[in-house]
Amino acid sequence: LTMVHKQATKWLNISWLDSTITTTVNINDTCNAYYNGTVNFFRSGGGCNNTGEIADVMQHEWGHGIDNNTQGGDAATGEGTADHVAFLLQHDSVIGPFFRTSGSGVRDVNKETTSKGLLTWSNVLDKCPAAGTGCSGPRGRQCHCEGEIYGQTGWDLAHALIDKLGFNTGWQEYERLFYTSLPQAGTYQPGQASSIYDAYLAADDDDGNLANGTPNGQE
Numbered sequence: 001l002t003m004v005h006k007q008a009t010k011w012l013n014i015s016w017l018d019s020t021i022t023t024t025v026n027i028n029d030t031c032n033a034y035y036n037g038t039v040n041f042f043r044s045g046g047g048c049n050n051t052g053e054i055a056d057v058m059q060h061e062w063g064h065g066i067d068n069n070t071q072g073g074d075a076a077t078g079e080g081t082a083d084h085v086a087f088l089l090q091h092d093s094v095i096g097p098f099f100r101t102s103g104s105g106v107r108d109v110n111k112e113t114t115s116k117g118l119l120t121w122s123n124v125l126d127k128c129p130a131a132g133t134g135c136s137g138p139r140g141r142q143c144h145c146e147g148e149i150y151g152q153t154g155w156d157l158a159h160a161l162i163d164k165l166g167f168n169t170g171w172q173e174y175e176r177l178f179y180t181s182l183p184q185a186g187t188y189q190p191g192q193a194s195s196i197y198d199a200y201l202a203a204d205d206d207d208g209n210l211a212n213g214t215p216n217g218q219e
Contacts, residue, residue, distance in 0.1 A: 076137025080150030
């Protein structure tokens, strides 16, 4: 958690980053974690490992905090934002590896290796379960699954930047775009107010003129 805090403070100057976040571990429950102004992690059991021992589960929950304290938005985008916080530090598309005692993770945001394949605005209705009584995304699907649309897009963009700039610089450039976009990024949906696409273009712009493109606009 200290490491992810340090990463965010490279790019953002918001009052929340000056606060102390309480962490509670070994809660008497299993197979989950949550953010409610603090970050909270469950014991092992029920086929799951202790979530307070899985770095990017902890970073994902912290990611809800930075989402809530910047632009914020719908539930699916919030889950995608929190997944970004984890994979930007780990450089691993699997979110929560070894979440389960079998060794499997919670999600995989690489369309090439996830069993879901490519998720899009159109096919998410078929590939993700209905929200039911749980959290819902803009398409009415379960928010963690629907949020993988943003996660997959981010993973693809990170690797487009790596192809262009090299491994270290590519990851750093995507890290910069993600964090500096957060004050304007509210939804993965295109053509909406506070869309992530528009927020990324603004973060990428280097001369105050979007009409002439941005340095990484092609990517």
